[in-house]
Amino acid sequence: MRRNRRSASLVAAVVGALILALTQPPASFATTAVAKNNTLSVTTRSLIVFATGAQTFTNTGTPYSGIIGNGTVRTFHINNSGTLSVSRFTLTITLPANSNISAFRRCAVNVTFTGTNTCASGSSTNVTQPVSGVATVYSLSLPANGFYSFQIVQNKVGSLGISTLVSLSDVTGAVTHS
Amino acid sequence: MSPIANVLSKSAGSLALKITIIAAAAIGGAGLVSSNVFAALTATASNTTGGSVTTGTLSLTLAPSSVSGITGGFTTAITAMGPGDTVNRYIDLTNAGTLDGATPTLQIASVDSNTIVNNPTTGLQVSISACTVAWTNTGTCSGTTTVVIASTPVATLKSSAQNITLPTVLAGGLNRLKVSMVLPAGSENTVNGVLPVNTVQGLTAALTWSFTVTERSAVTTNS
Numbered sequence: 001m002r003r004n005r006r007s008a009s010l011v012a013a014v015v016g017a018l019i020l021a022l023t024q025p026p027a028s029f030a031t032t033a034v035a036k037n038n039t040l041s042v043t044t045r046s047l048i049v050f051a052t053g054a055q056t057f058t059n060t061g062t063p064y065s066g067i068i069g070n071g072t073v074r075t076f077h078i079n080n081s082g083t084l085s086v087s088r089f090t091l092t093i094t095l096p097a098n099s100n101i102s103a104f105r106r107c108a109v110n111v112t113f114t115g116t117n118t119c120a121s122g123s124s125t126n127v128t129q130p131v132s133g134v135a136t137v138y139s140l141s142l143p144a145n146g147f148y149s150f151q152i153v154q155n156k157v158g159s160l161g162i163s164t165l166v167s168l169s170d171v172t173g174a175v176t177h178s
Numbered sequence: 179m180s181p182i183a184n185v186l187s188k189s190a191g192s193l194a195l196k197i198t199i200i201a202a203a204a205i206g207g208a209g210l211v212s213s214n215v216f217a218a219l220t221a222t223a224s225n226t227t228g229g230s231v232t233t234g235t236l237s238l239t240l241a242p243s244s245v246s247g248i249t250g251g252f253t254t255a256i257t258a259m260g261p262g263d264t265v266n267r268y269i270d271l272t273n274a275g276t277l278d279g280a281t282p283t284l285q286i287a288s289v290d291s292n293t294i295v296n297n298p299t300t301g302l303q304v305s306i307s308a309c310t311v312a313w314t315n316t317g318t319c320s321g322t323t324t325v326v327i328a329s330t331p332v333a334t335l336k337s338s339a340q341n342i343t344l345p346t347v348l349a350g351g352l353n354r355l356k357v358s359m360v361l362p363a364g365s366e367n368t369v370n371g372v373l374p375v376n377t378v379q380g381l382t383a384a385l386t387w388s389f390t391v392t393e394r395s396a397v398t399t400n401s
Binding site: 042044049051060062164166169173174175177 | 236237238239240247248250251252253254255256257258259260261262263264265266267268271273275277279294302315316317359361363364365366367368369370371372373377378379380381382383384385386387388389390391392393
């Protein structure tokens with residue numbers, strides 16, 4: 001008997017709620033329209049400059065290090081394997097103690113040395129001689145997928161280390177309409 | 179049966195007959211009365227034409243500019259954006275419905291999660307302006323320009339829809355938009371060819387742009 005009463009109450013409540021729901025005014029809702037594209041892919045460029053002995057665009061992610069001899073020519077390369085051009089770069093060259101540099105030169109961009117002071121095309125240019133362990137800024141435009149070939153001559157036997165640094169602040173932006 | 183019993187029996191039969199006749203008459207009478215009550219007369223007036231009710235539509239469409247040289251819109255990928263670069267894209271945003279819109283907003287979604295879409299400072303920035311006539315392919319407007327949204331990080335537009343100011347949200351209205359995407363000039367240093375942590379360089383993000391309008395306020399008309 002009690003169960004029947006409960007069931008009856010439940011049914012009454014459900015029916016009541018249903019009646020209330022049906023007799024309520026419709027809830028207000030905002031109709032919206034959306035316009036959307038599929039996707040717009042945005043890719044950014046990169047600036048990846050590093051030093052190597054032989055010219056390559058394969059980045060090791062480490063400073064270049066090698067052996068340098070007294071009075072012998074050592075050739076190395078500064079490479080940009082990125083997709084951004086940069087107007088200058090910084091080299092920190094570490095030489096044997098008490099080393100004196102007698103020559104520091106480069107070829108034109110994307111031109112390698114083929115021999116002592118001989119460029120594959122054109123002639124070499126002397127550049128500011130570095131102080132061992134001191135960062136020196138070289139204002140040379142280095143394009144994406146470009147390189148410079150350098151030669152250094154000094155008077156000690158020991159290790160040669162070359163570290164590079166480039167900054168996005170030396171990259172010039174552009175405005176395009178497309 | 180005795181004579182007395184016979185008389186009584188006849189009387190009882192007569193009474194039963196009388197009761198039956200009265201009951202039948204009463205039921206018949208009631209039937210007549212009730213049929214009179216429910217047989218109400220009705221009259222109907224209905225129109226024959228002109229009763230059609232048509233609802234309006236709210237529709238927003240997005241299309242690249244048709245001006246030669248600036249038809250990239252939101253479909254042609256931006257493949258090589260450098261810090262300090264600005265890429266302008268030109269969009270026609272139209273209320274193609276029959277209802278006026280209201281409260282336009284813009285939101286950007288991206289499945290990618292990297293610095294250009296997440297960092298409000300070094301990541302992509304977006305600004306939009308509108309021109310009353312078609313933009314030229316050098317980005318100039320010979321009419322009147324309106325700021326639709328000032329420079330806003332994609333990170334902000336990704337986190338929530340932002341209100342924008344469209345020149346028109348009326349039915350049939352056309353907005354000629356110049357969407358400027360800027361990658362801020364950075365000061366990141368790359369040492370020995372290694373990009374810094376959280377760099378903006380060498381990244382890709384797919385952006386979905388959603389322009390939304392809501393229906394204009396409901397109106398009551400007497401006509």
